[in-house]
Amino acid sequence: MMVPFHVLPDITGPTPVIDVDRVQDNIRGMADKARAAGVAFRPHFKTHQSRDIGRQFREAGVDAITVSSVAMAETFAADGWRDILIAFPFNLRELDRVNRMDPEIRLHLLVDHEHTIEALKTGLTRSVGCYLKIDSGYGRSGVRWDRPERIARMVLALNGPLSFTGFLTHAGHAYQAADSVEILRIVEKTCRRMSSLRACMTARDIRVPVVSIGNTPGCTLARRFPDVDEIRPGNFVFFDLMQWRLGVCEAKRLAFALVCPICGIYPERGELVVMGGAVHFSKEKLDLPDGPCYGMGIGMTTGGFGELQPDIRLVALSQEHGVVRAPESLLETVSIGDRLAFVPVHSCLTADLYPAYRTPDGGTVPRVNSVDLRGAAFRE
Ligand code: PLP
Numbered sequence: 001m002m003v004p005f006h007v008l009p010d011i012t013g014p015t016p017v018i019d020v021d022r023v024q025d026n027i028r029g030m031a032d033k034a035r036a037a038g039v040a041f042r043p044h045f046k047t048h049q050s051r052d053i054g055r056q057f058r059e060a061g062v063d064a065i066t067v068s069s070v071a072m073a074e075t076f077a078a079d080g081w082r083d084i085l086i087a088f089p090f091n092l093r094e095l096d097r098v099n100r101m102d103p104e105i106r107l108h109l110l111v112d113h114e115h116t117i118e119a120l121k122t123g124l125t126r127s128v129g130c131y132l133k134i135d136s137g138y139g140r141s142g143v144r145w146d147r148p149e150r151i152a153r154m155v156l157a158l159n160g161p162l163s164f165t166g167f168l169t170h171a172g173h174a175y176q177a178a179d180s181v182e183i184l185r186i187v188e189k190t191c192r193r194m195s196s197l198r199a200c201m202t203a204r205d206i207r208v209p210v211v212s213i214g215n216t217p218g219c220t221l222a223r224r225f226p227d228v229d230e231i232r233p234g235n236f237v238f239f240d241l242m243q244w245r246l247g248v249c250e251a252k253r254l255a256f257a258l259v260c261p262i263c264g265i266y267p268e269r270g271e272l273v274v275m276g277g278a279v280h281f282s283k284e285k286l287d288l289p290d291g292p293c294y295g296m297g298i299g300m301t302t303g304g305f306g307e308l309q310p311d312i313r314l315v316a317l318s319q320e321h322g323v324v325r326a327p328e329s330l331l332e333t334v335s336i337g338d339r340l341a342f343v344p345v346h347s348c349l350t351a352d353l354y355p356a357y358r359t360p361d362g363g364t365v366p367r368v369n370s371v372d373l374r375g376a377a378f379r380e
Helices: 020-037 051-059 070-077 092-099 114-123 148-156 172-176 180-203 216-221 241-246 328-333 347-351 370-379
Strands: 015-018 065-067 083-089 106-111 128-135 162-168 210-213 256-266 271-275 286-288 291-293 295-301 304-317 321-325 339-344 356-358 364-366
Touching (some): 015 020, 020 051, 051 070, 065 070, 070 083, 070 092, 070 370, 083 128, 083 162, 106 114, 114 148, 114 162, 172 180, 172 216, 180 210, 180 216, 216 241, 256 295, 271 339, 304 339
Parallel strands (some): 065 083, 128 162, 162 210
Antiparallel strands (some): 015 256, 256 339, 286 291, 291 304, 295 304, 295 339, 356 364
16 A cells, blocks of 8 residues: 655645656666667657756767757757757757757758748758658558659658658557557558658669657567668656556566555545646546546655555546545555655656656656746747
């Protein structure tokens, strides 16, 4: 049974906490996986957005990274990263900002439209690499993999300040998979479609330097990535309930939790209320067989995280309230003012709401977040 813990007594409101040993293991595990599979590792930094955690990746041998905004690219460029991919269909409104970035940085942009390519050629005052975004089945963005004529024309249009880095795809539909077998099938199909596209290019004398794939479910479960050169997972640094539920990670790899103070106890309903609502977690939910779940309890000691507690569950969120269903044994032992820790459904979204992480031994690990990065534009 999880008892309210006594670590971090200075925490007074919803606060993100990471288990540094688990973060380290998750980073090493994925770096080793990439090495064993013979692919380059370009991790997505949008999950942690922390220079300190970024340095742990560097220690694991990583020298090229993925981010999802120009602002995030600037943040990591300022910490010495010299090979950065902004993996979002390029926002032409940010062209000037890209022109202002250090020309020494190998910057790669993502494009999936002829108009973007032409506007970049006209407006760029520096050179950039371009990944062409390929839709290999997710249906979110990118040119469909089975349109080789159009893709070839777009590749041939990459000249002047633009060079062709390669093809990039993101099989985000892996998150809708029923289980790990289906995730592996999606990896296999993604690799096959990208390989056939590369063959179509070879037949037209177009060399594809890099084929880049990657999400956490596929990269964690698969051992081989045939005809792929690079993987870009990001969420694995913390994992979360979504990954655990999909069978992607074991509970002992969950490395991120939100500590929330108890503000109400309702034994007659079998529930507690914590300060920890949608503004603190985001509103991502899992539909479990016995009802919705917005977060699950996890133990915590100064040494790190303890056991996941599936019977302590956030079952409803409003703006600031989190309603927790908990067993009688917990309801009888807790007091108002005690704190509980919860693993969120989607760690990327929850972490992005905060300016720093705490560690169970009392430390603080700074990070940036999208709200502050967007706010900076108003302060300029
Ligand atoms: N690459 C791209 C283009 C993405 O959009 C994402 C995540 O959304 C990733 C890589 C990383 O995937 P994951 O969050 O599953 O690790």
